[in-house]
Amino acid sequence: MVTLNDYLYSGDTVLRILQKYKKDLHEDAIAHHNEIDLVHCNFLLQIEELLEHNDFLTAQSQKLREFYNYMVGEYPYLSFTFKGRIKSLIRAEEKFNGYIVEFIYDYYTKNKCYPSISELKNRLNCFRDLIAYRIVISVPRCHLAHPEDRKTEEIDHIYKIANILPEFLEERGFTVEPTGGIGASSSPLLSDSVRPYYRDYIASATPNGYRSLHITFYDNSARCYMEVQLRTKEMDDIAEIGSANHLGYEKKQEYDRARRGAIPTGECLYFDEAYERGMKLQQLELKDLDVNMFAAADNSLINDGCGLYRGRQILPYEHLSRFQSD
Incomplete structure (x- = not known):
């Protein structure tokens, strides 16, 4: 089985690692008629195109x-x-394999x-956040x-901004995507x-305290x-250094994915491969990696x-409040 881990000790650039991994994964998928690995290759191609072609990111930002x-x-x-980033290769790979593990486990639990x-x-076919922007x-x-x-x-201002944003960006070449009821808002301010179009984690915070409004656009x-x-800044602090920080999120994922190991080994190839790839990434010792510029x-x-x-950061805009001094 081809895994991303095999390419993280070569001293190559991230782009070169991605290209090698995609090429070998594609050859292996063709040889073994693995349709899900072919989908995986297309996912990696999306990331490669983001890293290779920056002109559209300049126009977008x-x-x-x-x-x-x-x-x-x-x-x-x-x-x-205003901040922007392209999702990292490691976290994108974790998320792709995590989706496979979670979907198969939930389906198996429900339907046997x-x-x-x-x-x-x-x-x-649900990745919408390879490019993400944040307004705090x-x-x-x-x-x-x-x-x-x-x-x-601050919450009143967040919803005021949220009410304006979709029309503003649609006038500039974006199409706003409906959520299909996921994270539906109950706030009267929206x-x-x-x-x-909004997944509202402010009106309905997650158990770990994460709060934010999310909206997806097609460029x-x-x-x-x-x-x-x-x-708000307080919400951002909770997400970055508080109870909802990413380290805690990763620990929860580790627990969830380990629990999903209850599915018998060998019964579902796609589950087994995604589970193993995910676990290998969770166990990485980052200090041992040899990747250029890391x-x-x-x-x-x-x-x-x-x-x-x-x-990869692609957008840093900052506005400090005026009239700080009377």
Whole structure:
């Protein structure tokens, strides 16, 4: 079985590692008539194209900058940042294999049989966040007559921005994607006209405290999807360094995927391969990797100059609130 781990010790660039892995995986899939590995190759091709062709990212981020400029004029008293990233190769690979493991396990648990290849392919046709942008806002306390109202004011602003964003970007060549009822919002602050497009984890926070609004667009020029997340600084802190930080999320995934090992080995090839690939990635010692522009002292102290583990940054815009001093 071909795994990404086999290519992470060669000293190559991330792009070269990705190309070698995709090529060998494709040859193996053809030799063994593995339809899911062919889908896997197409997924890797999407990442390769993102890393190779940056012109459309420049055009895309420029359109996001137009919304940034709109916010600068509309909300001069707010502090906010616009960030963007391409999902890292390691986390994209973890997510792809995790989807296979979770779908097959849930299907098996419910039906006592395994899904068809067409059903599994359909589940894997759901990646919308290889490109993701995040808008984080904060209302400085110096602008509040009553500082205790800060949280309420910030949430009110998040929904105001959310109500404007879909139409603003659709006028600039994007198509907003319905959620199909996933994460449906119950907030009265969200307009009914945009409600079908948002997954609302603010009105309904996750058990670990994660809160954010998520919306997906299709870029008609670049012909790819992108996700936009809206959150307050407090929500961002919880997601980055608080109870919902990614390390805790990964630990939960490790537990979930280990529990799914209850499916008998050898009964479902696609489950076995995805499970093994996922577990190998979870067990990586990052300090031992030899990837160009990447270094780690351990699994926490990481200098990721190539987006291998933390993702490649593509958009840093920052607006500090005006009128900080009377």
